[in-house]
Amino acid sequence: MILSRARKHCPKLTAIMMDDQTIKQFINRMVDEPDSINHEPTHLTHDELTLFTELRQGIYGFKRLEQERLPSEYIKQAIDKWLNRPIPYSL
Secondary structure, three states: OHHHHHHHHOOOOOOOOOOHHHHHHOHHHOEEOOOOOOOOOOOOOHHHHHHHHHHHOOOOOOEEOOHHHOOHHHHHHHHHHHHOOOOOOOO
8 A cells, every 4th residue: 555655665655535534525426446555554544544444344345445535625625725834843
């Protein structure tokens, strides 16, 4: 899974539009997933791993949601929310 591999190299990576709320809102835009990966990704958050497991188990009909299928306004709102999130200060 791309997110897990990316987070391996960049542990503070924040995923956007990769959550159950997005899946449920755009379930009608999902496409078939004929070749699900066989191993469990090792660098996902608890919520991401839960969603991954649900997708792999067919809770959503053995489908995946490609972000390019999301409406541009939804993408814009998600990016704006991410850009305006509070960032903890650390040294």
